[in-house]
Amino acid sequence: MRSSQLPILTFPVALACMFCSCGQSGSTNTTDSTQATVTADSSAKKYLSQPLVNHIYTADPSAHVFNGRFYIYPSHDTATGIPEDDLGSHFDMKDYHILSMDSIGGKVTDHGVALDIKDIPWAHRQLWAPDAAFTNGTYYLYFPVKDSLDIFHIGVATSSKPEGPFKAEKAPIPGSYSIDPCVFTDDDGKSYMYFGGIWGGQLQRWNNNRYDSTKGNRKPEELAIQPRMAKLETNMKYFDGPVKEVQILDEKGQPFHEKDNEKRFFEASWMHKYKGKYYFSYSTGDTHNLCYATGDSPYGPFTYRGVILTPVEGWTSHHSIVEKDGKWYLFYHDVQLSGKTYLRNVKVTALHYNEDGSIQTIHPTL
Numbered sequence: 318m319r320s321s322q323l324p325i326l327t328f329p330v331a332l333a334c335m336f337c338s339c340g341q342s343g344s345t346n347t348t349d350s351t352q353a354t355v356t357a358d359s360s361a362k363k364y365l366s367q368p369l370v371n372h373i374y375t376a377d378p379s380a381h382v383f384n385g386r387f388y389i390y391p392s393h394d395t396a397t398g399i400p401e402d403d404l405g406s407h408f409d410m411k412d413y414h415i416l417s418m419d420s421i422g423g424k425v426t427d428h429g430v431a432l433d434i435k436d437i438p439w440a441h442r443q444l445w446a447p448d449a450a451f452t453n454g455t456y457y458l459y460f461p462v463k464d465s466l467d468i469f470h471i472g473v474a475t476s477s478k479p480e481g482p483f484k485a486e487k488a489p490i491p492g493s494y495s496i497d498p499c500v501f502t503d504d505d506g507k508s509y510m511y512f513g514g515i516w517g518g519q520l521q522r523w524n525n526n527r528y529d530s531t532k533g534n535r536k537p538e539e540l541a542i543q544p545r546m547a548k549l550e551t552n553m554k555y556f557d558g559p560v561k562e563v564q565i566l567d568e569k570g571q572p573f574h575e576k577d578n579e580k581r582f583f584e585a586s587w588m589h590k591y592k593g594k595y596y597f598s599y600s601t602g603d604t605h606n607l608c609y610a611t612g613d614s615p616y617g618p619f620t621y622r623g624v625i626l627t628p629v630e631g632w633t634s635h636h637s638i639v640e641k642d643g644k645w646y647l648f649y650h651d652v653q654l655s656g657k658t659y660l661r662n663v664k665v666t667a668l669h670y671n672e673d674g675s676i677q678t679i680h681p682t683l
């Protein structure tokens with residue numbers, strides 16, 4: 318990640334409420350130090366949808382339906398004064414808040430702090446994009462965070478309630494690395510984690526599941542780095558076997574090269590299933606697309622099919638896809654409220670399939 322090209326905007330909070338959907342904002346069980354800095358886009362751009370909440374900054378929304386209700390597991394963006402750099406050090410998040418709502422457009426509840434970095438024994442800094450799962454009567458929160466050596470690993474925390482609070486395990490998931498976990502449970506009850514992110518997400522330093530801090534980003538003519546996956550044990554806390562590469566192939570069955578950065582994987586894995594097909598979706602990072610590829614097995618390979626979401630305002634793009642009552646939704650984020658790349662806000666919009674199973678491309682501005 319790196320700095321946005323966007324201007325920093327300085328509209329007051331009151332004006333922000335004219336642009337954002339205050340009616341959709343939820344109960345604010347907590348206050349946040351960045352609240353006073355919430356700003357609005359002075360260009361009066363027409364956005365496809367409005368922020369789900371505006372009392373805190375939220376990003377990377379992993380949405381699930383638990384007990385008939387939407388639960389959204391986002392990153393909690395705050396301004397901590399860390400300068401922006403190409404490693405994303407300015408994404409300096411310290412806790413998670415979970416949001417929930419009965420229906421799209423309904424009241425959004427912020428359930429307060431669900432997990433704090435100080436309660437994760439091995440964590441040093443930067444709580445990035447989480448995901449959640451439910452099985453065995455337990456809710457699992459998966460999160461990437463840097464350890465004391467500044468290396469990202471993925472941890473897991475558990476709760477009896479979808480909104481937490483969550484209690485973290487004492488150590489990261491053995492064999493885990495990099496960022497952006499997505500946990501998908503198939504119809505047969507087997508669960509898989511997809512993960513990884515290049516550049517600030519450190520995936521370029523991991524080859525054959527070994528860490529090498531000297532490995533830099535791939536050159537344009539080199540093969541693109543592929544995301545990773547592992548089957549989870551039934552206890553959902555360990556990998557059941559070695560981490561594998563996920564093959565994303567072009568329409569001719571060939572892997573992408575780094576120069577194919579409009580289509581190659583960067584970060585933000587998501588898996589969902591539609592009419593028996595597996596849909597692996599992801600962000601292309603520096604070209605800001607959300608793309609998808611489909612396959613016949615949770616292990617892949619996956620064939621590139623197209624763009625789900627064209628670039629949002631901001632540098633990062635991250636999403637989830639979820640179904641409720643026969644309708645499909647894309648949760649995503651942009652920087653409508655702040656204009657700053659590291660102070661994002663989550664949104665939702667309807668997602669539609671064509672007859673052939675392809676996804677209709679969504680444009681985040683009108």
Ligand code: FUB
Pocket residue numbers: 318376377392408445446496497514584585633634635
């Ligand atoms: O929120 C921090 C990072 O930004 C996430 O892990 C990436 O997916 C990007 O959205």
